Amino acid sequence: xxxxxxxxxxxxxxxxxxxxxxxxxxxxxxCSLLFAEDAEQALLYLDDLPTYPSLMLLDYQLPGLDxxxxxxxxxxxxKWKYLPVVMFSQFPRKEIIEHAYENGANxxxxxxxxxxxxxxxxxxxxxxxxxxxxxxxxxxxxxR
Amino acid sequence: xxxxxxxxxxxxxxxxxxVILIVEDDEDDRELLQIxxxxxxxxxxxxxxxxxxxxxxxxxxxxxxxxxxxxDINMPRLNGMEFLERxxxxxxxxxxxxxxxxxxxxxxxxxxxxxxxxxxxxVKPQNFQRLTEIWDQxxxxxTQMIQLPFRE
Numbered sequence: 001x002x003x004x005x006x007x008x009x010x011x012x013x014x015x016x017x018x019x020x021x022x023x024x025x026x027x028x029x030x031c032s033l034l035f036a037e038d039a040e041q042a043l044l045y046l047d048d049l050p051t052y053p054s055l056m057l058l059d060y061q062l063p064g065l066d067x068x069x070x071x072x073x074x075x076x077x078x079k080w081k082y083l084p085v086v087m088f089s090q091f092p093r094k095e096i097i098e099h100a101y102e103n104g105a106n107x108x109x110x111x112x113x114x115x116x117x118x119x120x121x122x123x124x125x126x127x128x129x130x131x132x133x134x135x136x137x138x139x140x141x142x143x144r
Numbered sequence: 145x146x147x148x149x150x151x152x153x154x155x156x157x158x159x160x161x162x163v164i165l166i167v168e169d170d171e172d173d174r175e176l177l178q179i180x181x182x183x184x185x186x187x188x189x190x191x192x193x194x195x196x197x198x199x200x201x202x203x204x205x206x207x208x209x210x211x212x213x214x215x216d217i218n219m220p221r222l223n224g225m226e227f228l229e230r231x232x233x234x235x236x237x238x239x240x241x242x243x244x245x246x247x248x249x250x251x252x253x254x255x256x257x258x259x260x261x262x263x264x265x266x267v268k269p270q271n272f273q274r275l276t277e278i279w280d281q282x283x284x285x286x287t288q289m290i291q292l293p294f295r296e
Contacts, residue, residue: 098293101293104261106262106263107286108290124289128281135254137254
């Protein structure tokens with residue numbers, strides 16, 4: 001379990017967290033999964049985790065500190081700047097998408113309303129990053 | 145030939161044609177990628193640059209306007225890491241998604257690429273069948289599932 005890459009999901013909607021977790025439980029569980037309910041909690045986790053995450057899925061709209069503000073903090077941090085961040089939103093306007101990429105998002109996904117589509121997209125995103133893309137692994141200096 | 149996912153999922157209704165810039169110094173690899181692309185009947189166009197410097201000139205001169213860029217690492221003149229750093233430091237091009245596409249799976253290099261702003265890192269397989277499979281996954285994911293910038 002300790003050697004699996006850690007995927008952190010920052011999502012304030014409890015329904016969406018539930019679907020993601022449900023989907024994860026049905027998957028081959030190639031990574032460990034951790035939910036943060038907002039950006040502040042994500043920052044606390046980043047400071048406290050025993051192993052650094054290999055991927056973050058980040059909701060664009062969050063209460064308090066929003067997704068792009070969290071992304072900017074990650075990209076400014078020497079410790080976290082490597083972290084691939086996939087942003088998602090239910091309202092993928094052109095300006096929002098470009099804003100996310102300009103601030104260092106690795107990818108941007110539309111969050112669907114429909115539960116079946118949500119499951120499909122989540123599985124596809126999950127598969128691509130786990131199976132086809134190389135993720136940064138926690139090196140010795142990244143473990144505490 | 146594998147059946148691409150695009151057969152069942154319609155492309156978003158973009159008015160701007162999809163252009164993928166592939167920066168690769170190996171002529172055989174460029175040819176194999178073009179064959180994989182043609183065989184899968186994918187939408188869009190591949191444009192090739194022979195190295196980082198060539199790709200930079202194409203972008204700066206406005207000769208290509210890609211929505212996605214695949215980047216080899218070991219190349220003459222301007223290598224992939226140097227090119228990546230230049231692009232991600234440029235106000236004009238920093239939002240352009242760059243997928244590292246290289247034979248190296250060195251963990252230090254993977255981490256360095258992400259630190260420099262690579263959007264993804266995919267290991268380029270040596271055999272053609274595997275190349276078509278990886279290409280299908282990369283193409284389908286980045287053009288169907290991902291919202292790319294600069295597309296209208």
